Amino acid sequence: MVVASASAFGTIPILAKFAYAEGLSPLQVLAYRFLIASVGLAAIALATGQGPAAIGWKRSLPLLGVGLFLYAGMAGTFFGALTVLPASLAELIAYIYPALVAIGAWAFLSGEMNRRVALALVISFAGLALLVGTIELRVSLALLLAFASPVLYAGYILASERLTRGVPAVLASALVHAGAAVTLLAVLLVVGPRALPRTVPAWAIVAAIALLPSMFGISLLLAGIARVGATRAAILSTLEPVVTIALAIALLGDRLNAFQALGAVLVLAAVLLMQWRRRQAIPPFEP
Numbered sequence: 001m002v003v004a005s006a007s008a009f010g011t012i013p014i015l016a017k018f019a020y021a022e023g024l025s026p027l028q029v030l031a032y033r034f035l036i037a038s039v040g041l042a043a044i045a046l047a048t049g050q051g052p053a054a055i056g057w058k059r060s061l062p063l064l065g066v067g068l069f070l071y072a073g074m075a076g077t078f079f080g081a082l083t084v085l086p087a088s089l090a091e092l093i094a095y096i097y098p099a100l101v102a103i104g105a106w107a108f109l110s111g112e113m114n115r116r117v118a119l120a121l122v123i124s125f126a127g128l129a130l131l132v133g134t135i136e137l138r139v140s141l142a143l144l145l146a147f148a149s150p151v152l153y154a155g156y157i158l159a160s161e162r163l164t165r166g167v168p169a170v171l172a173s174a175l176v177h178a179g180a181a182v183t184l185l186a187v188l189l190v191v192g193p194r195a196l197p198r199t200v201p202a203w204a205i206v207a208a209i210a211l212l213p214s215m216f217g218i219s220l221l222l223a224g225i226a227r228v229g230a231t232r233a234a235i236l237s238t239l240e241p242v243v244t245i246a247l248a249i250a251l252l253g254d255r256l257n258a259f260q261a262l263g264a265v266l267v268l269a270a271v272l273l274m275q276w277r278r279r280q281a282i283p284p285f286e287p
Contacts, residue, residue: 002224008217010243013087037214067179100154127266234281
């Protein structure tokens with residue numbers, strides 16, 4: 001189940017590229033995706049007795065706020081980077097987020113910082129240097145967006161770690177997705193384009209990106225965590241960027257040079273090292 005979940009999450013950059021090829025903008029993809037996903041997750045939450053009334057609006061509103069700002073910002077920067085960067089490279093850059101979570105937890109939440117974590121940080125940033133070291137400066141804006149995405153995602157994880165305690169997972173995800181939907185729809189109405197997807201393939205891609213990762217992926221991840229535990233689930237979820245790279249090579253013609261391939265191995269090794277024997281597992285990346 002966790003492997004299937006990681007595979008679902010790994011399709012996000014690929015589906016985004018297909019959506020752009022159909023003439024959709026990042027804002028269109030995200031606004032309609034989060035709208036569909038939030039409605040679906042809310043339906044699941046209500047059907048399983050996990051409505052907002054179960055925790056009260058006092059606890060629900062902060063989760064909506066996290067979605068309004070951090071989650072919407074993370075998704076927007078990641079999908080913005082995908083308009084220029086190869087899907088495999090954008091995904092691998094995003095996967096420095098566990099290192100950023102570890103630094104943030106240590107700096108602000110009295111998190112652990114031992115030799116294993118410190119080594120993982122060194123490996124992660126060495127891998128990042130190899131990944132981006134051969135990229136031309138003309139894509140520097142896309143790189144800034146790509147770097148902003150894991151920073152915002154790390155902030156989201158650190159903020160939600162406290163906010164989600166005692167909150168049913170599906171309800172928490174529904175509230176975060178709803179908050180992101182509000183922000184992205186509002187920005188879409190202001191910035192545009194305000195048009196709905198005009199072709200059946202465009203609608204199919206938007207539906208797929210809403211259903212596969214946001215609904216099926218989250219549901220499978222939660223079911224997998226119940227079976228194998230959070231730490232093992234987090235380690236298995238490292239398969240996500242591997243799925244993205246494989247699909248990007250097969251379907252989009254992506255290629256990593258030798259330095260970038262080594263960087264990819266280092267980044268993934270750092271994630272595994274970070275998750276190993278960690279008291280509280282870091283969740284997978286879901287932009």
